Amino acid sequence: xxxxxxxxxxxxxxxxxxxxxxxxxxxxxxxxxxxxxxxxxxxxxxxxxxxxxxxxxxxxxxxx
Numbered sequence: 001x002x003x004x005x006x007x008x009x010x011x012x013x014x015x016x017x018x019x020x021x022x023x024x025x026x027x028x029x030x031x032x033x034x035x036x037x038x039x040x041x042x043x044x045x046x047x048x049x050x051x052x053x054x055x056x057x058x059x060x061x062x063x064x
Contacts, residue, residue: 018063021034022062026060
C-alpha cells in the first residue's frame with residue numbers, strides 16, 4: 001500500500017457485508033486476499049464467489 005493514501009469509510013445508515021467486501025475489491029483489494037482469508041477459517045462448505053454485476057448504467061463487483 002502506498003503511504004499517504006487514506007480511505008474514509010462512514011456508512012452512517014449501515015452497509016451490508018457483501019457490499020463492503022465488493023466495494024473494497026473494486027477499490028483495489030485483490031480478490032485472492034479475501035478468498036484466502038475466508039478459506040483460512042476452514043469452515044466446511046463455505047465458498048466465495050466474485051462476479052461483475054450490472055444494474056442499469058452501473059457496473060460493479062458482486063460478492064457471494
